[in-house]
Amino acid sequence: MSDYKYLIRFYLLGFIQKSTSRAENYIKRFGGDDTQVKKNRKTIDKLDEIFAPLSEEVIELIRLRFVDELNINEVAKQKxxxxxxVQRLCVEPIKQVKKVAKEYKN
Structure with missing residues (x-):
């Protein structure tokens, strides 16, 4: 699975937020390098900007594609x-997430 697919999945499931919050709490309590935490927080903020304006319908389509791992035909049939x-509704947010994934990787 590509980087952007993992990023979408982990964001929608809340894994990025939970792990970042745990890391922030650890660093506050015990100290340490927060470079990765800051990077994760910026990524979460960028993903929030992408997903917040989307309708529940579009988020559900993206969830079916990347969390349930259905192909576009299966999503279309189910909905x-x-x-x-399906492709038209999802293409722009996915394109934006791909850009965030490339930035995160660098």
């Missing part, structure tokens, strides 16, 4: 939509 509608 009673056409392939092109």
């Amino acid at each position: 009673g939509l056409s392939y092109s509608t």
Whole structure:
């Protein structure tokens, strides 16, 4: 699975937020280097900016694609939509997440 797919999955499942919060608490309590925590927090903020304005319908389509790992045809069939509608609704947020994933990797 590619970096952006993991990023979408972990964001939607709350894993990034939970692990970052735990790391922040650890650093506050015991000290240490917070470089990665700051990087994670920036990534979470960028993902929040991408996902916050999306409708529940679009988030559900993306969740089905990247959490449940359905292909576009399966998502379309399950939601009673056409392939092109699912693709059109999801393409821009996914493109934005790909950009965030590239930034995170560097």
